[in-house]
Amino acid sequence: xxxxxxxxxxxxxxxxxxxxxxxxxxxxxxxxxxxxxxxxxxxxxxxxxxxxxxxxxxxxxxxxxxxxxxxxxxxxxxxxxxxxxxxxxxxxxxxxxxxxxxxxxxxxxxxxxxxxxxxxxxxxxxxxxxxxxxxxxxxxxxxxxxxxxxxxxxxxxxxxxxxxxxxxxxxxxxxxxxxxxxxxxxxxxxxxxxxxxxxxxxxxxxxxxxxxxxxxxxxxxxxxxxxxxxxxxxxxxxxxxxxxxxxxxxxxxxxxxxxxxxxxxxxxxxxxxxxxxxxxxxxxxx
Numbered sequence: 652x653x654x655x656x657x658x659x660x661x662x663x664x665x666x667x668x669x670x671x672x673x674x675x676x677x678x679x680x681x682x683x684x685x686x687x688x689x690x691x692x693x694x695x696x697x698x699x700x701x702x703x704x705x706x707x708x709x710x711x712x713x714x715x716x717x718x719x720x721x722x723x724x725x726x727x728x729x730x731x732x733x734x735x736x737x738x739x740x741x742x743x744x745x746x747x748x749x750x751x752x753x754x755x756x757x758x759x760x761x762x763x764x765x766x767x768x769x770x771x772x773x774x775x776x777x778x779x780x781x782x783x784x785x786x787x788x789x790x791x792x793x794x795x796x797x798x799x800x801x802x803x804x805x806x807x808x809x810x811x812x813x814x815x816x817x818x819x820x821x822x823x824x825x826x827x828x829x830x831x832x833x834x835x836x837x838x839x840x841x842x843x844x845x846x847x848x849x850x851x852x853x854x855x856x857x858x859x860x861x862x863x864x865x866x867x868x869x870x871x872x873x874x875x876x877x878x879x880x881x882x883x884x885x886x887x888x889x890x891x892x893x894x895x896x897x898x899x900x901x902x903x904x905x906x907x908x909x910x911x912x913x914x915x916x917x918x919x920x921x922x923x924x925x926x927x928x929x930x931x932x933x934x935x936x937x
């Protein structure tokens with residue numbers, strides 16, 4: 652996931668022994684969401700009449716259905732990332748999930764404010780700004796260099812700004828902002844969320860980065876794995892490592908073929924207090 656490496660930290664502290672709670676309710680801040688049902692083993696369909704609580708009953712080994720938040724972010728009106736554009740102040744859908752112990756978890760999509768507001772509360776879409784967009788992009792470049800076993804390093808080095816500009820101007824950040832949630836698993840100390848996505852995002856990323864899809868694919872025999880981005884209990888999370896979801900949408904591009912797991916601490920946990928108190932580093936990589 653992102654640079655805090657919270658999932659690894661949680662494992663290291665031995666907090667994973669707490670038992671999970673049962674998801675009992677799902678409420679949405681607006682109607683800009685889509686429900687996907689596993690209508691037959693391994694087959695996903697769009698079914699907005701399907702109970703979202705049932706759609707969110709997946710697990711690590713069996714993703715099942717999912718709920719897409721802020722589904723309209725993929726549409727052309729949101730491609731413009733500028734402060735005056737629709738994306739800047741879009742009403743990104745918030746899911747409030749309730750559990751059997753009366754706890755709740757909030758998961759939402761993102762808008763331009765989430766991506767581009769910097770540490771000085773200034774809306775800045777430039778490469779190098781101190782904001783989430785640049786943090787994510789730096790992590791993304793590190794991930795694709797790793798996934799190519801270093802093969803793309805000579806092509807990335809010195810071209811970071813141009814690649815960022817292409818990704819931004821082609822609506823890349825908006826397209827990352829509609830996470831598909833396949834499950835939310837809670838315990839006394841952590842929240843684990845399954846993000847449904849592509850097992851291989853090479854073709855999609857080539858278009859956003861403005862590079863040739865065939866050539867890009869030559870550097871990634873195993874594909875490129877990149878999740879969408881969600882805000883879970885106020886923290887933006889993402890991952891560059893997918894597992895086989897066991898399901899797929901018959902849409903010509905095999906949507907939801909991968910599951911990305913992201914983890915944040917529960918607000919009441921000792922780990923959360925350490926993070927909030929600054930004892931866990933949250934440095935920006937770029």
